[in-house]
Structure formats: C-alpha cells, structure tokens
Amino acid sequence: MKTGGQLVAISLVLVMVALAGTCCIDRLRAPVIQVKVEVGLDEKGVATITGMNVTPEVVNALRAPKASSTVPFPCVSAFAIHNFREIGYWGAVAYTGPGSYELTLAFPPQVEINEGDMILIEARITDESGKVVDREIRRIEWKV
Structure with a gap:
C-alpha cells in the first residue's frame, strides 16, 4: 500500500510529464495552405471555378492533414x-453544386518549407466520370 507522500510524488510526476508532453506537442508546427474555391455554372450548366483564394498558414501538426483525401467523384480538389x-497531399470535398468549397492542403513531414519558397496550387472540378471540367492555378511565395 502506498503512503500519502508516495501518492503525492507520483501525482506530481504524472502532472509534470503531462505538461512536458503538451509543451512539446504544441511546438510541433506544420505548414498548410487554406484554399477557398468559388464554383459557379457556365451558360451550358457546367461547373466552373469563378474564384480561388489561397492562404499559407502554420498550424499545430496534429491539425494538419496526414494523407490525401479519398473523396469520390464528383469533387472539388486541390x-x-x-x-x-x-x-x-491532395485535398478534396464532394461537389454539391455552385458555392464555396474550403480545403486544407499539407505536405509530408519530410518536406521543409522555408520563407520565400515557391508553391504552386492547382484546384480542379472533376465530374462523376473523373473528367476534369475546370482547373485554376495559383502561384505564391511562402510567407507567414
């Protein structure tokens, strides 16, 4: 049976380990790109990209995508x-008609992104057969 002093010591050690782990996890940062794609319809009713906004960010690594999306067609992807x-990693969301679509793009952990690096972002609308019906490309210099 543990004495009161031993229980206090064990509790303090557990709290210190938890705090140390939290501090280390919070320091793990990952570069991501927030992509907002505006989709409309042309005169034939075909989906088109009418606007695209890209924003580089650095987030907690636990919140960054760890793999490519596996959303089926039709979809908006980047x-x-x-x-x-x-x-x-590819980001994708199901296409549900005209409107705004938001995606978060990330890179594998071994990719090191530095201030001033060139990033190309391509967004696509893909129909139910897998055919790309529209695409838009943006180029940014990494700055956060």
Missing part, C-alpha cells in the same frame, strides 16, 4: 507543389 519538386 494539391500543392513545393519548389517544382515535392507534391503535397
């Missing part, structure tokens, strides 16, 4: 390319 070499 991906990013870092310095013309490394392709990030």
Whole structure:
C-alpha cells in the first residue's frame, strides 16, 4: 500500500510529464495552405471555378492533414507543389453544386518549407466520370 507522500510524488510526476508532453506537442508546427474555391455554372450548366483564394498558414501538426483525401467523384480538389519538386497531399470535398468549397492542403513531414519558397496550387472540378471540367492555378511565395 502506498503512503500519502508516495501518492503525492507520483501525482506530481504524472502532472509534470503531462505538461512536458503538451509543451512539446504544441511546438510541433506544420505548414498548410487554406484554399477557398468559388464554383459557379457556365451558360451550358457546367461547373466552373469563378474564384480561388489561397492562404499559407502554420498550424499545430496534429491539425494538419496526414494523407490525401479519398473523396469520390464528383469533387472539388486541390494539391500543392513545393519548389517544382515535392507534391503535397491532395485535398478534396464532394461537389454539391455552385458555392464555396474550403480545403486544407499539407505536405509530408519530410518536406521543409522555408520563407520565400515557391508553391504552386492547382484546384480542379472533376465530374462523376473523373473528367476534369475546370482547373485554376495559383502561384505564391511562402510567407507567414
């Protein structure tokens, strides 16, 4: 049986370990790109990208995507390319008609993104057969 002093010591150690873990986890940061795609319809009723806004951010690594999306067609999707070499994870959401679609793009952990790096972002609308019906490309210089 543990004495009162031993229980207090064990409790303090557990609290210190939990606090240390929380501090370390909070320091793990990941670069992401928030993409907002505006979708409308052309005169034939085909979906088109009418606007695209991209915002680079750094977030807690636990909140960054860890893999590409697996949303079926039809969908609005996007991906990013870092310095013309490394392709990030695909983001995708189901296409439900005209409106705003928000995606969060990330890169695998081994990709190091630095201030001034070039990032290309391509957004696509894909129909139910998998055909890309519209695409838009933006180029940004990484600054957060």
